[in-house]
Amino acid sequence: MTQDEYLFRFDALQEIINIGGGNAATSLSKLIERKVEMEVPTLEIMDYDQIYQEIRKEDEVVKAVLMNIVGDREYGVFLFVANPVNAEKLAQMITPTEVELTVELIDSAVNEIVNIIVHSFMTAIMKIIDIKMVSSVPIMAEDMFGSIISSVYMEQEQYDQQILIIKNEYYSLGHKIEGSLYFVPRPGVLELLLQQLGL
Amino acid sequence: MSEQVKVGISDYKMSEPPDHLVTIGLGSCVGIALYEPTTKVGALIHIMLPESKGFKDTTKWEKFADLAIPKVAEKMYEQTGKKKLFAKIAGGASMFSFGSKPDSIQIGKRNIISVKETLKELGIPILGDHTGGEMGRSMFVDLETFEVKVRMVNREYHIL
Numbered sequence: 001m002t003q004d005e006y007l008f009r010f011d012a013l014q015e016i017i018n019i020g021g022g023n024a025a026t027s028l029s030k031l032i033e034r035k036v037e038m039e040v041p042t043l044e045i046m047d048y049d050q051i052y053q054e055i056r057k058e059d060e061v062v063k064a065v066l067m068n069i070v071g072d073r074e075y076g077v078f079l080f081v082a083n084p085v086n087a088e089k090l091a092q093m094i095t096p097t098e099v100e101l102t103v104e105l106i107d108s109a110v111n112e113i114v115n116i117i118v119h120s121f122m123t124a125i126m127k128i129i130d131i132k133m134v135s136s137v138p139i140m141a142e143d144m145f146g147s148i149i150s151s152v153y154m155e156q157e158q159y160d161q162q163i164l165i166i167k168n169e170y171y172s173l174g175h176k177i178e179g180s181l182y183f184v185p186r187p188g189v190l191e192l193l194l195q196q197l198g199l
Numbered sequence: 200m201s202e203q204v205k206v207g208i209s210d211y212k213m214s215e216p217p218d219h220l221v222t223i224g225l226g227s228c229v230g231i232a233l234y235e236p237t238t239k240v241g242a243l244i245h246i247m248l249p250e251s252k253g254f255k256d257t258t259k260w261e262k263f264a265d266l267a268i269p270k271v272a273e274k275m276y277e278q279t280g281k282k283k284l285f286a287k288i289a290g291g292a293s294m295f296s297f298g299s300k301p302d303s304i305q306i307g308k309r310n311i312i313s314v315k316e317t318l319k320e321l322g323i324p325i326l327g328d329h330t331g332g333e334m335g336r337s338m339f340v341d342l343e344t345f346e347v348k349v350r351m352v353n354r355e356y357h358i359l
Contacts, residue, residue: 048208058224059337061352066295139295143352146224147335150208150247151294154227154306159248161209161259 010043012199013166013190016125017041017183021168023124024117024181031116032093034172042167048150051165055180056081058146063087063107065114066152068136069122075133076156076185078121079149080114084142086177111138117181129196149182156184164190204243206230209262211244211271213278220340225290227307229314229330230338231268232287233323234345238279241342242271248306249313264313272321286318287327287347287359289336307331327359 018041029036052058062081069075082090091101091109099105115138122133141148153163166183201217208228212220220243222230227247234241244267251263260266276282291311311330318325329336329349339348347359 064295141295141333143226143294143335144224144337146208147226147292148294150224150228151226151292151307151335154247159254159262161262 009194009199012194012197014041014043016128016193017043017166020121020125024121025170027120028117028170031113036170036172039169042165045162045164047162052146056145058144060145062145063110063142064148065111065138065140067118067138069133071131071133074186075189076183077152078118079152079182079184080179082179086179089177107140111140114138129193131196152184156186206243206245208245209247209259211242211261211267213242213274214342215240216343218342223337225336226292226294227310229288229290229310231314232340232347233271233275234285235275235279235281237281239342240275240279241340242275243340244268244271246310249309264310265317268317269321284323286323286325288314288325289329289338289349291330292332292334294333329357329359
């Protein structure tokens with residue numbers, strides 16, 4: 001592959017992630033009835049040390065929600081990551097004020113939010129690439145970021161020291177509420193997406 | 200001055216007192232602390248995968264349980280001039296209840312099995328073991344005493 005072809009494919013992938021992510025931001029915004037902003041998607045090969053320095057420290061405790069994406073084959077997973085305080089704020093926004101929030105309620109509200117944004121992400125992508133995909137029910141964990149991210153990549157058979165980080169970063173109310181949505185593909189899935197686009 | 204020597208993912212470090220060896224954020228990965236009690240030389244390995252079989256590129260040997268443990272044990276034999284080592288291990292979780300999958304394809308469980316088999320082949324007894332489950336772990340190894348603290352989120356330290 002020439003440098004130009006490589007860059008072209010890279011741009012195409014970033015555009016897909018941008019469209020999916022933008023759609024997800026819109027549905028999140030409707031859900032919480034507030035403006036939601038999204039940064040330019042990250043599409044970058046990084047090693048773990050770099051991830052822990054530049055994205056999030058490995059011992060930072062996070063709430064993470066995972067959804068498996070399947071169809072004719074396993075495509076990978078979406079992983080939503082937020083710090084527990086932000087997750088609680090998100091949950092509050094979609095819960096009637098008179099309801100007292102328990103841990104179970106917070107978790108189920110966050111799961112539902114992730115369910116909705118992942119669906120809108122996928123719907124947007126499926127329109128472009130014409131592949132049928134469905135998602136599994138969301139699964140939540142609260143643990144160290146390092147434990148979560150390394151295990152998720154490993155489970156998707158991404159065994160390299162250097163991994164491709166595909167991530168959308170959302171924020172609302174200035175930067176008071178932030179969350180990240182990762183897509184971790186199985187090997188060969190990105191190539192398949194590009195093929196569908198004729199690239 | 201005692202120093203915390205940090206071990207990254209797919210990495211190992213060897214040191215002696217007063218240093219502590221530390222690895223943070225084990226999920227399905229396994230941390231293996233090796234120790235030679237008379238010289239108090241110890242090592243900590245953070246492996247990602249059970250075995251190197253089927254991988255073309257094994258230059259990063261610290262990644263694989265079946266390569267990393269014998270190599271580091273060999274370095275410890277050289278360093279200490281002794282042949283008797285002991286081990287304490289932690290990690291190998293199945294985060295997100297991937298637990299519903301059969302054991303044979305769960306990477307955490309496969310890591311634990313491979314680590315234990317490799318240690319057994321090398322004749323290294325396991326003095327402490329905190330593996331499996333669904334939670335992430337960090338390991339803190341005191342090389343003076345070979346006390347290993349295992350830290351988890353929202354729980355007390357577990358001492359091995």
